[in-house]
Amino acid sequence: MSHYNREPIIKIEGLHFYYNPQSERPVHALRGVDLEIYPGEYVAIVGHNGSGKSTLAKHINALLRPSAGDVWVKGMNTRNPAHRLAIRSTVGMVFQNPDNQLVATVVEQDVAFGPENLGVAEDELRARVEWALGVVDMLDYRHRPPHRLSAGQKQRVAIAGAIAMKPEVLVLDEATSMLDPEGRESVLAAVRRLNAEGTTIVAITHAMHEAAQAHRVVVMEAGRIVMEGPPRCIFARVAELRALQLDVPQVMELSYWLNQRDPTFPSDLLFVQELADEVERRVNSRGQL
């Protein structure tokens, strides 16, 4: 990627965060996080519950303010209340449970809610709602009441609501974890499309094969970043991930174990096609000997 000559769109420096700082037992959720995210990047943040990844995400659109350290969004410090509106229209958020995110009684009104509040004009509003519902494949449901939809459908509406505000950064906090395979794939396809069109993606996920499609994977543990790099490099570190009790995509694990048996077999294959290619090549070349 050629982002190194650009300014980061998100810059996090020395970030600490305590829940209930005044209480007897404050929870030290973030313990010194430094992270820069560049425009157009697709970053996956993985880690266990309680590792701090959701807390980190909530700092990116100023839902939480640092106990120590700083978070800048496009150069705006999230500590400054005057920036809050600008930050929230820059960073869209989608959470795990769509029930807490849907507000209106009809799907298309729900999607229109955000941009309407931003003062988007009528024609543009209609176009955006249609586009956003199209991206998540929910146009057929536009006149339905959201509470009658299934969990997966609701989540797609929530995502449509977030992207209808045309944010530069979209933060997905385990947004696919309650979807079925088809729903998950349709959302991931939408995310890839948005990213290809230039939206910066920060995806918090437990699904390692989803993280595999990111440009960069950030692994969090106990409030700190413990590993960071391209998915192929991160997931090849099977032993370290195992030590953290994290999963590895199944293909990567196959690749790793086959390499353990035969060191000439590559240990860093990430996708089904790559692994099939390698096996096919070996089967065919064996025939020629």
Place this chain on the structure above:
Amino acid sequence: MKERPLIQISDLHHTYLRGTPLAVTALRGVNMTIYKGEAVGIIGRTGAGKSTLVQYFNGLLRPTQPGRVIVDGQDMSDPHLDVRSIRQKVGLVFQHPEQQLFERLVGDDIAFGPKQLGMEPAARRERVRWAMEMVGLDFEAFKDRFTFSLSGGEMRKVALAGVLALRPEVLVLDESTSGIDPRGRRELLERLLRLHQDHGVTLVFVSSNMEDVAELVERVYVMYEGRVVMSGTTREIFARPAELRRYGLGVPQVTEVAHTLAARGIRLHRTPLTVAEGVEEIWRTLNS
């Protein structure tokens, strides 16, 4: 292994808001049998009717529309049925655990069922401890935590512990591994396997995670638009990827590798369902 049918569903129909303009049909004639002691998966895209169906398994829904439900020999449409005995026998863990927790403290929440059964405080405490251990929650650390301060994964464990505390014969899990972190997920799968294998608990595992299904269950029902459209052993079902795709489902990645190879004329000895099987099968093919 298949002893006797524990749950028998025949030609079951269910329409929400029947007779109104908002009517939505969830079940369109479902036939299904769950045998004592087996681990069965029910898979299907969202809206296929899975969650509606499993609510019939413990009498949360009772047949009032066409269809018959027999649980442990009892006809669920019988108005004189003792539903409490059925609910003790068939434990249901919902998709959204927060809807299942209602006490302020974790320990009280898990103790609720045993208390209703009239268990003595000391026995109750042991039962709660056992249930928390089964789901991997430390008794001392968690019993006095506020339920609403828990993370999603922890809430799910508490909900599961609350159901386990009743020592059900059948455990029905509705999307119980979705949204849990990898550590919690693997732990939960291992614990469910142990409940099934060591304690003989019948498992009904509703999931849209094909990798979990492949690891846990022996038999699979596929639902689509309110009907059962495929059924068979887990290996038989995942050997039919094209049909699964038509129903909005997939196969585990490792199985997909096998299908991709098969499409190129390289056939593995059997369709692998887990990474360990995949390594063996590919290794065997490379060295044959």
